[in-house]
Amino acid sequence: MRLPQFTYHSPDTLEGVLALLDEHRDNAGVLAGGTDLLVRMKHRLAGPKVLVSLKHLDSLSYIKEMSGMLCIGAKTPIIDVIRSDRVKQQAPALVQACERIGAVSIQHYRGTIGGNILQDNRCIHYNQSQLHRSGRQPCHKDGGKICYARDEADRCNSTCQSDGATALMAMDAHLVLNSTRGEHRVALDGFYTTDGIHPFDMQPDELLTKIDIPVVPGAVSAYQRLSYRSAIDYPIVCAGIRLVPDQKDAGCIGSARIVVGAMSRSPLFLAKVSQSLAGVRFDDNTAFDRAGKDAMNAAATFAAHNAGADLAFRQAMVEKMVGRALEQAAAQVSMKIAR
């Protein structure tokens, strides 16, 4: 399958990349590992005229701890995240999520954490070859006026199937975006639009440079996902959890973040369900089961029938993914106390 034509640049400096993005804007595409972008270009779903490669920007590939934050450069390869002791300790859910992305030979060495967050939303009706799509009318995301995933939908409900983003949102990650206009920082849970065509609240001249994860003393995290095959396939439901112990009673949850992924246009931070866990004991599995059910009810309405599996099955599995991730996270607390 041939790629469409484009011109290629691989600047040596961040300034060089930002200047090209500023110059070419909507015509430009950032090339990190290319494992999402190049597939869409082959399918003629994306057609940047100018590819700006991050190949030489090694300064964007790092994992370090700074002023209470675990900082990860946007170009850091997935394998470095998986193998980092620091991430394992401070953000275990992210390691679990990255281990589950595709397969070793697809992304682990070429794919990047930034590209993982910024991969386009997906839909089985849309992520198809040009030939497949040419047999019928284009849908909203493809420039048309209908949706195959949800009857009568006036907008696109494509699904964010990023493993990394779901885990990162659970850990309250923030993104740092740079452009020739300057730098700004956004919370990941405030970074999404409600439009499946353009899922990210980001300008075409902006580059994601850094991901910040707050290091919270005593916090534990876990990630669970379901996919057809354990490798290669995208998640059809997933959940990321972070639990912070209560400051006065370490046996109780002080605050929780429950995020459900692959069910909507963005990972869903379920604020109400999360709050309901405050004060719950870490060994209270009944409360976790209840939270799983509540999460299922909260997330179910967002899902469109576009990730392959039966929709009702995916909805039902939210309960399991959330319940399991909660139990797994809570188990880390007892391990920490035992040590």
Place this chain on the structure above:
Amino acid sequence: MQTIDITLTVNDHQQIIPVKPNDTLLEVVRDYLDLTGSKEGCGEGVCGSCTVILDGHPVRACLTLALEANGSAVTTVEGLADGDTLTLLQQSFIDHGAVQCGFCTPGMLMSAKALLDEDSSPDRQKIRQALSGNICRCTGYAKIVDAVEHAARPEPGCPDCHTKETGGDHD
């Protein structure tokens, strides 16, 4: 469309190759260098039949721009054998019946070699994980995992291990 010269060390030979921006590494090795061992199954990252080793790591050649590989070292399946002498890993694939139609084999070999280069004695779980990005429609995988396992640890008494006396070196 204009071409740009890249320097690529392919199977230990450094060469200068003119490529177009929209050439993939797979297209360059197959169509320009005539190294047709690497296969294009899907062209979209799913099947693994195009897997090559780029600077020591297994990657999808169909999703790697040739320009992005500029300055790198690539090993394709043609780079394994020394003339007619197969590597232990290749011989083990034959001995254990890990090749049926053979379409997935080059990719399987490259994923397996990358694993063994990093860990000379992986357990079955690790082998399965390393090969999990490679699809085989014929063998049912068990024989492929056997082949890799026995290349790493030739098993005394294995009736299939033609390679049992040599052992150890999988290059």
